[in-house]
Amino acid sequence: MTLALTPDSAARLYTMLDEAIGVFRVNDPSPRAQEFYEEKKAEFLQTFASGAPEVYWFQSEICQSAELHSNSTGFEVFCPHPSREVKQKLQSLNKKLKHADLEII
Secondary structure, eight states, rough: OOOOHHHHHHHHHHHHHHHHBBBBBSSSSSSHHHHHHHHHHHHHHHHHHHHHSSSEEOOOOSSSSSEEEEEETEEEEEEOOOHHHHHHHHHHHHHHHHTTOOOOO
């Protein structure tokens, strides 16, 4: 089942991910890095407003290869081989995602 979110819900989902684990964040304040970040954000918003894939791969500040899984029950983030600190952040984020009030269309 493909989930499509309202544009506001897609933006809230992105913000939740970004605040918790830094979606496509880089430690490079250059204009090109910021442009890349904005492009990836726009791509994410478009993707999730038109139909969330079952698995969406992305990089974050704390996990070089993260996956956002979507199914009929919502969203969950996975990161292979997380440290204890990363695992705790993911558990907290996934709990928030489970209870997030995201409007599905």
